[in-house]
Amino acid sequence: MKTHASASSVIHAPRRLAMRAAVAAGLLLSFGCMAQSPAPIKIGVLNDQSGIAASLSGQGSVVAARMAVEDFGGSVAGRKVEVVYADHQYKPDVGSAIVRRWFDTEGVTAVVDVPSSAVALAVQEVTRQANRVALFTSPAASQLTGKACSPNGIQWAQDTYGMANGAPPELLKTGNDSWYFITIDYAYGTATEKDARDVIEAHHGKVVGSVKHAANAGDFSSQLLQAQASKAKVIALATAGDDMSNLVKQAAEFGISGHGQTIAPLTTAMFNAVHGLGLKSASGLVFTESFYWDRNDKSRQFSKRFLARHGTMPSAIQGDTYSAVTHYLKALATGVNPMDGIAVVKAMRDIPGDDFGSPAKVRVDGRVERDLYMFKVKTPEQSKYAWDYYTLQKTLPAASVTRAPTTECSLVKAL
Structure with missing residues (x-):
């Protein structure tokens, strides 16, 4: 017996075929869009979001990184660029775990900032292993x-x-030849004091004593009394973050500067501490920084936009984060594979750096050569407008403030 298609099935067949064709076309379009939309490049800001360095790095570094991405156009080599962030809690194991997860499962190609030398050393190894x-x-x-x-x-x-x-050699030139250290009791403080001692002794100065303090100590009266009793001409503070702010504040309350002793902070970023203390307490401090918002037109333009977004002027760390991320994106724009870290770093070495109008060069050992700046904090009377805190004492050429490549580095030894 022959079977015959019903009239209705014959009528609806063209419609079903059309629907199937539409679905197939939709799937092809979807797959085409996927092929045309590669995964974004992700930059991870790893830092202190709530501890002693939160004001120096924290959300401000996230803002700076995102501004660098936006100023670059939001994408590079046809791929969108995103910025993520996390808090390492000053624990090397926590920081390493975050970075490893970022690299292994979240598509992060670069990590930036990383306050705490101990965490940074751990992150250095994870990054090397992941390339x-x-x-x-x-x-x-x-x-x-x-x-x-x-x-x-x-x-x-x-x-x-x-x-x-x-700053230390400049202070030594003016007769400040006796020094006392107040040093935070972790890797950063120890390394800072050691390097400063070497310089002081090389310039025929003398270190008359030193004392340690714990992180987040709060009360520094014991350390300051010992430093004051030492009669040293300079009290060097090898610490950072909120501890630095509290030390300077308490030194002012003790009237140390008024008794002829100079306070010399040895740290990467002092601006937030000066802002928090006020010029009455911080005036006269002398130190070296890599960035100051009011140094030139380029730094001012960036900083005023940063202020509008973050509510404060950028610290040196935040300014450096903007510069470093910008340079990273320039390297990716050459077409190098962002998943090949060694190739990216090589491209960064080959490209001239721009540190807010000043040259910056990445060496084979990873050190960035650039000028630094010696500043002195103004008195309230010298400050003429909001955030006007520093007087530039001297531009320190890169050659004088950058250690020569050492064969301790295997990359240098291999040359």
């Missing part, structure tokens, strides 16, 4: 370009050598 990129704009440990150097790491931050060879 991604680390842009260190906070940690000052010179080991990052020495024994612990990596073909995947760049230290944009002023390091302990730069701090030691910045």
